[in-house]
Amino acid sequence: MSTPTTGAPRVPDKPTLDNLEERWATSWEEAGTYRFDDTATRAEVFSIDTPPPTVSGSLHMGSVFGYVQTDAIARYRRMRGWKLFYPMGWDDNGLPTERRVQNYFGVTCDPSLPYDPDFRPPEEPGKDDIPISRPNFIALCHQLTAEDERTFEDLWRRVGLSVDWARTYATIDDKSRRTSQRMFLHNLARGEAYTSEAPTLWDVDFQTAVAQAEMEDRQLAGAYHRLRFDDIEIETTRPELVAACVALVAHPDDERYADRFGSTVHTPLFGAEVPVLAHPLAEPDKGSGIAMICTFGDVTDVVWWRELDLPTRSIVTRSGRITETPPPGVPDGEAWRAIAGRSVKQAQRAMVEMLAASGDMVGDPRPIEHPVKFYERGSRPLEIVTSRQWFIRNGGRDDDLRRDLLARGTALDWHPSYMQVRFDDWVRGLNGDWLVSRQRFFGVPVPVWYPVGPDGEADHTAPIVPDEAVLPVDPTTDVPEGYAPEQRGVPGGFTGDPDVMDTWATSSVTPQIACGWVDDPALFEATFPMDLRPQGPEIIRTWLFSTLLRSHQEHDVLPWRHATINGWILDKDRKKMSKSKGNVITPMATLEEFGSDAVRYWACNGRPGTDTALDIGVMKIGRRLAIKVLNASKFALGRLGDGPVPGLDAVVMPLDAALLSQLSSLVEAVTAAHDEFDYARALEFTETFFWSFCDDYVELVKTRAYGEGTAGGANSARATLALALSALHRLFAPFLPFVTEEVWSWWQEGSVHLAPWPEGTDVGTHARADTTVLTAAAEVLSAIRREKTTNKRSMRARVTLLTVTGPPATLAAVEAARGDIVDAGGVDQLVVSAGDTLSVDVVLADES
């Protein structure tokens, strides 16, 4: 079963959990225990597409929860003999980092400024933000994220993640940018990426376009305003957009407006002439059944505008203010001047006043609560502005692609399986292609330039692409081949695309980044497609979907075979833990208080995909378990003596064979659970077995193990203890890597984490031994203890007469374990008598 030891076990007098983390983390690093074997072939490899945590301050317990669960899976697979490819990434790309840098250093990015090589940020952020160039800003982003990444790595090492720390990447590093840009250029070459001028959702504070995946609805107080367009009354929550109105629309079957379709009405205050049109998307029972279409008030407006081929009357700027000059068809009169240049909110107030005064508003505004679209990180509602953006086809406008992606989702093994529904719902609900360009600075640049024509206008239909060999590029500073730097922005020259890509555009290529798609074909061959994507449920629609999409487009393959979706951490009030709620507990303090194994125990108790409360009570149990592992190991190993550990053939006692039989079943059950990615069940089985092993089996064989009896009996017990302990150390290893490594080191060579996973057949023919001996003996022992406890006697109290009544099979089992029962129970005389059911009569000695 286990490799025999060389020499006697070295067991400390006082085993302790103190400092195990530091000692073993260092040892693993020095020994390269978790290094990927780069001579491995694909068939031998188990590769994990680890989620790169967002580097924005600190990790919280929710992160520890998910990553530890994945680590338990990884450790099991490693012990099963797979060569683990388990890298770690840092997601330092994007808006969270930008915002942190702004706040931390008190700077703001102004891309029009030149690079200042001597720039140093102030010690303390000043009152006003210092404007700096994009290269300077990016340098600060790198500086800050590097510090965070060291902190994160320290924490992960302390938690005991068995990742290969020689293989880390950052989503903003050269390789990631190169991978992301290369993938984009391939999308472009295949027609999957395209640029287009179109109405897009726009955050007026962040000054950037926002993708569908980044939007969320928030309930907001608003009001219905009933407005008169000649004799037709409409209801709107956005009266400030009357000047942007281009039509009214009602349902084709709505009889109230049937005779008006095709006619025109005039907008209140501005008198612009707008048509009354029919469209099936209009809902007869909403408001007055007829809606005003503005360019653009909401995404439905965009649909109507496109499908009814309406003109554009944009009045909201990218900064969220009304334009200075009125749109075509709207007179620059008193009404316009009242809203020109005002914020949307101010304009609304002004409009309501004017509409009330002119009598064009019927009654008072009716307050309502309604969902309004926000950027998930934004603070003001999104507006819709027309701008040129890059898109990647994602099935939102292509039924064939949508069907293919759904088929990929079905081919993926989801754990738990019901998580697939979230993917399916998202893919079915996509209503447009993926907007990947962002008007931000710290991200992967869109790697194209555009020729500038004689008129000074860029030609966006003919982007200039770089050679893949020169990636990564920054088109705002790099010059395309065939051009000189002086030609930037001049007629006949070129201009760089000013945008960066959505953070998901880079996160969606983590398999390609980690597996070396751009620079290590041998590694890519050995690791891709990957085996496992572990992640949270909330980013199925973003990270999982977009990764799957790009692998489908580029490689025509699923990026991984399995996806494990972890649950959330909830606090005592069953609220999701998040920094904004202020209910986050910092992991390092918790790890120090309870020990890493205890925290890991808590995490591994959370069922796959199931939300779990942050419960320090469970950590205490984990700590107790770890201590028990120390002590039980100390006892068993202390019994082995100096000679060679007796092997399987020394097991001659029926009780010992019974224990090994149970052990064999345990190993099989635990292995089956792990194979289903159910680490929690594997832990539960192991833990339950271990406690009864300690409480019943060890107590029963203690006397024999001390050698107080025949040599054969002693050797049988010692062999069994050694076999069981060896298996238990390994079964616990994925969950409690520190304490198991500690006890393993007392008597074995090498790391337990590289030891072979136990097999049910390791116990030989004892796998089929009768377990009744052990269950009957345990039951009798339990009855003796109950009698002693009930009589408030010490466990050391003698039993003068023990009478066991039961059916023949049970009595035979009791006879087979007679010596152990007598020794463990302190029994002077044991008699058995036939009966229908097992019953035990205990006569205690008088107190003396």
Next chain:
RNA sequence: GGGCGCUUAGCUCAGUUGGUUAGAGCAGCUGCCUUACAAGCAGCAGGUCGGGGGUUCGAGUCCCUCAGCGCCCACCA
């Protein structure tokens, strides 16, 4: 307005195709220095499995329905 998940002992949670008196730990109570472990050990007590209906010989488990909680989605008139 849809979808998914959850609701089992005071607390945190198991309960795999429906099958004998529903399990564990924590907390509580009663005891015990027992040559691995007092950060321990032994034992006791504690539940109409969210409510209601149904299928079945039999339901915590399957179906319907209602309620609460959480998450995700949804075209802001």
